[in-house]
Amino acid sequence: MTDFKRPVSVLVVIHTPDLQVLLLERAAHAGYWQSVTGSQEAGETLPATAAREVAEETGITAVAGDLQDWQVTHSYEIFAEWRHRYAPGVRVNTEHVFSLQVPTAQPVTIACGEHLNSCWLPWREAAAKCFSWSNRDAILMLPERIGARRR
Structure with a gap:
């Protein structure tokens, strides 16, 4: 694999x-x-990556200006089963956190082959359902990030 x-x-x-x-x-x-x-593609800004991934994985159209860049990053070890996708010796990924507010919970078009289902949940329930610690932590930070009262 060269790419x-x-x-x-x-x-x-x-x-x-x-x-x-x-x-x-x-x-x-x-x-x-x-x-x-x-993942970010070569020559792509992080907001452009975020907008592209939102469109690919949900069918929701967002432009970079719609996204809030939290200026938060997490580094974590890439799962062994996915390391073959990266150059030899690459073991750590750096993740940049963004959020996107939409007016209402809406049906989404999931990426076939990448996802099986989608659901909308209250933020605490969503955080508890995430398998990724960085995703859980980001959702738990959501109320203070958008200035909402904790419910």
């Missing part, structure tokens, strides 16, 4: 004003729920 994934990704927490959060169930791991995630 390796970059070890730079985005996490996009999609939510409504009343803190309903969209989660997607991974196709490769039934029962593993997450927000939108994806």
Whole structure:
């Protein structure tokens, strides 16, 4: 493989004003729920990566200006089963956190082969359902990030 994934990704927490959060169930791991995630492509800005991944994984059209860049990053070890996608020796990914507020919970078009299902949940329930610690932590930060009262 010559086109390796970059070890730079985005996490996009999609939510409504009343803190309903969209989660997607991974196709490769039934029962593993997450927000939108994806790797940055060469020459792409992080906001452009976030907008592209939102469109690819949900069908929601967002432009970079719609996204809130939290200026928060997490570094974590890439799961062994996915390391073959990266250049030899790459073991750590850096994830950049964004959020996208939509007016209401809405049906989404999931990426076939990448996700099995989607659901909208209250933020605390969504956080508890995430398999990823960084995704859980981002959702738990959501109320203070958007200035909402905790419900």
